[in-house]
Amino acid sequence: MNSLKFKNPSITISEWFPMGRNNLLTLNRHLGSHKSYTSPTEFGMEGELKDLEDGAFKMLENGCFLKPIDFTFTGKLKAELRNSFKEEKAKGVLLDKDGSSLVGICFDTDLPIDKAKSVIRNLETEFTKQFLPLLTENQLSLLKCTYGVENNTELQESLSSYALVITESIGIPIEDSKQFIEDKRYKNILAPVTDWVIHHFTLENCHVFIGMKAMVCIGSNLSPRMIELLKGILFQKTIFNITLRMFSNLWVTTKRLTTVNLEIPNAGFNKLKKFNEELSLINTNFSREIIFNDILTEAIANKNNEWVKLIKNNNLAYLDIGEGLKEELDKAEERELLIKQMHIDIASLKDQLQNRMNMIMTKNGQQLNLTLLLLTLISVLGVAEIIGFSRQKTIIVTVALIPFLIFTVRSFIYYKKNFSH
Amino acid sequence: MGNEIKGLDQDQKNILIVYSLYSNQKLRTYLQYTAACALFFYLTKKEFFKYNLNELLVYDYKEARKYIWESKKFMQDINILRDYDLLIRARSRSRTSRDVNAHQCSTKGFEYIDLHLKNTKQHDGIKATLSCNCGLVLNIKLSDKNPVLICSNSSHKKKNIDGFLHEGIEDKTDEKALNYQPFFL
Numbered sequence: 055m056n057s058l059k060f061k062n063p064s065i066t067i068s069e070w071f072p073m074g075r076n077n078l079l080t081l082n083r084h085l086g087s088h089k090s091y092t093s094p095t096e097f098g099m100e101g102e103l104k105d106l107e108d109g110a111f112k113m114l115e116n117g118c119f120l121k122p123i124d125f126t127f128t129g130k131l132k133a134e135l136r137n138s139f140k141e142e143k144a145k146g147v148l149l150d151k152d153g154s155s156l157v158g159i160c161f162d163t164d165l166p167i168d169k170a171k172s173v174i175r176n177l178e179t180e181f182t183k184q185f186l187p188l189l190t191e192n193q194l195s196l197l198k199c200t201y202g203v204e205n206n207t208e209l210q211e212s213l214s215s216y217a218l219v220i221t222e223s224i225g226i227p228i229e230d231s232k233q234f235i236e237d238k239r240y241k242n243i244l245a246p247v248t249d250w251v252i253h254h255f256t257l258e259n260c261h262v263f264i265g266m267k268a269m270v271c272i273g274s275n276l277s278p279r280m281i282e283l284l285k286g287i288l289f290q291k292t293i294f295n296i297t298l299r300m301f302s303n304l305w306v307t308t309k310r311l312t313t314v315n316l317e318i319p320n321a322g323f324n325k326l327k328k329f330n331e332e333l334s335l336i337n338t339n340f341s342r343e344i345i346f347n348d349i350l351t352e353a354i355a356n357k358n359n360e361w362v363k364l365i366k367n368n369n370l371a372y373l374d375i376g377e378g379l380k381e382e383l384d385k386a387e388e389r390e391l392l393i394k395q396m397h398i399d400i401a402s403l404k405d406q407l408q409n410r411m412n413m414i415m416t417k418n419g420q421q422l423n424l425t426l427l428l429l430t431l432i433s434v435l436g437v438a439e440i441i442g443f444s445r446q447k448t449i450i451v452t453v454a455l456i457p458f459l460i461f462t463v464r465s466f467i468y469y470k471k472n473f474s475h
Numbered sequence: 476m477g478n479e480i481k482g483l484d485q486d487q488k489n490i491l492i493v494y495s496l497y498s499n500q501k502l503r504t505y506l507q508y509t510a511a512c513a514l515f516f517y518l519t520k521k522e523f524f525k526y527n528l529n530e531l532l533v534y535d536y537k538e539a540r541k542y543i544w545e546s547k548k549f550m551q552d553i554n555i556l557r558d559y560d561l562l563i564r565a566r567s568r569s570r571t572s573r574d575v576n577a578h579q580c581s582t583k584g585f586e587y588i589d590l591h592l593k594n595t596k597q598h599d600g601i602k603a604t605l606s607c608n609c610g611l612v613l614n615i616k617l618s619d620k621n622p623v624l625i626c627s628n629s630s631h632k633k634k635n636i637d638g639f640l641h642e643g644i645e646d647k648t649d650e651k652a653l654n655y656q657p658f659f660l
Contacts, residue, residue, distance in 0.1 A: 084566045084574045093557040096565035099503070103569035106537040109510025109615030109622070110497040111577075113567060139500065139563055139581060190573060 058167050058243060060221035060270075064160035065170065067177050068292040069215045071189060072196050072349045073153040075128035081149075081188065085133070087125035094119035094136060098187030118184040120147070135184065145177075152353035154289050157181045167224070171246045174217045174268065182210045196346045199339040202303040214295035217268035218288050219247060224272060230256040231263060244270050255373045257283070264291065264376065279368055286361045287375055293354060293382050297389070300343070304392055307336055311399055318406050323414045330407055337400050340393055347393065351386040354379050420465065427462040431455060480559045480587070486524050487552045488592055491561055491580060492601050493518065495588050496612050498579035505565055505577035509536055509543060510615045513622035514605070516544040517636045521604055523597070524549075531641060537617055538571060542641035553578065561587055607632055 101114035134144035231254035248265025260273025358379035526546035556562040561584035607626035
């Protein structure tokens with residue numbers, strides 16, 4: 055079984071980025087998609103032109119090269135992607151306003167199933183490395199806070215993607231997907247690529263196996279309907295992985311808030327200051343996550359409309375293809391509520407934090423007052439001793455100090471009552 | 476990639492020479508398109524090109540949109556050089572804006588120059604015009620009033636590129652002489 059191969063496969067990696075019509079328009083405009091250039095444009099070079107006055111300038115690293123094939127300004131971009139200007143091999147890139155970002159390659163040779171896994175991994179890594187520099191700072195900041203990472207390098211490693219392998223055959227005759235997946239000999243054959251297969255179906259002589267990490271479609275001459283169906287599933291599975299990560303990140307933050315809540319009563323001033331900064335950062339990130347969630351929800355709603363039409367018009371509701379995007383919309387609503395709740399928790403924590411900080415500041419102030427009063431008394435008596443006051447003068451000075459003494463004692467009692475543990 | 480080079484006209488060859496002085500694929504150096512327009516405007520005035528000096532374009536000049544010189548023939552020539560892979564178009568980030576349009580002479584472009592243009596009268600003439608007496612190629616700076624060619628060795632040696640920037644197009648049409656009526660769509 056180890057020698058099984060995908061025959062003439064194509065591999066598509068799917069990612070989702072917060073795109074929208076404006077970002078896509080800007081990308082198309084800067085790429086000159088409407089100008090039908092025959093030569094690619096370099097994008098995403100590392101570095102920046104520091105002073106616009108400099109006519110000639112130097113960049114730190116090369117970017118990637120994009121050559122548009124088809125586009126609508128605010129809707130989509132289909133382009134060839136190359137690592138270098140003269141590279142013969144190009145990858146196919148499809149971007150749309152709803153954030154669906156696909157990169158694909160196809161082979162005219164057979165590809166062992168085990169090898170396919172590493173090809174997918176390399177393609178994912180390369181795509182994120184090339185594609186992230188094309189995004190604006192706003193898009194990147196949304197992604198970073200959603201994935202809970204601090205820089206672009208960490209982001210490259212954190213992005214969730216989903217893969218689709220389309221192959222003419224795997225060298226085993228397949229009647230239908232159910233029979234294949236239930237056959238003990240074949241059950242785990244695709245697992246190196248797909249991970250656990252959770253859904254499968256056969257349609258138009260194509261056998262589709264939908265796993266947690268990738269799906270495999272075995273069949274040839276795919277109809278436009280079949281391709282649309284695969285695209286729809288690809289989007290769903292990509293979103294599924296992303297929302298899983300989003301929720302996981304929210305959970306980590308909830309956990310952190312609980313820890314902060316427990317530590318506030320016993321924390322010193324410096325630690326409280328750090329908590330305060332951390333809460334402000336979490337608050338800002340939540341605001342970004344709300345925006346990310348909104349953009350994602352709108353994209354899901356748009357794709358869901360297309361999906362519902364596709365399924366309804368083709369009577370495909372019977373297919374075993376998972377929950378669909380309606381579930382994702384419900385999950386998005388839940389996330390929104392959770393984020394709102396956490397916003398309230400943060401506000402409450404900030405109040406607690408402020409009270410505790412005020413208390414410590416007052417305590418410190420009282421400590422200082424007390425120390426100053428005691429020092430004053432000692433100084434006055436010391437001066438009296440040095441000057442050599444007579445007994446009468448000393449009594450007069452002492453009497454004059456009585457109000458100070460009373461105030462010191464009162465301050466001490468107040469301090470003990472309010473601040474000592 | 477890249478079409479077979481079927482013969483470049485003199486303007487196209489000269490463009491390549493200029494880009495080879497200011498950019499390099501291997502060194503990742505680029506020339507801003509606005510700066511390039513200024514250079515070609517200057518060289519057209521020096522009669523290295525036959526471009527029409529009266530054509531204008533609204534384009535980015537640092538952070539502002541201004542009327543600058545750009546001949547359509549020049550724009551077409553750039554694209555022809557790109558079609559032959561002699562020139563690379565790039566969009567770079569700057570500190571203050573997302574995209575700056577720029578180009579660079581490709582490795583193939585340098586090879587073409589070495590084979591066909593090196594030591595020609597045009598090559599040496601352009602290089603001499605864009606160089607300081609000390610031998611260095613002059614930097615092109617997009618100063619507020621106008622672009623300036625300046626030597627990095629001796630900053631007092633400046634050549635202003637006058638007439639490149641326009642605050643606006645002077646409309647010499649006499650509206651009163653035109654006969655028009657109200658129009659409602």
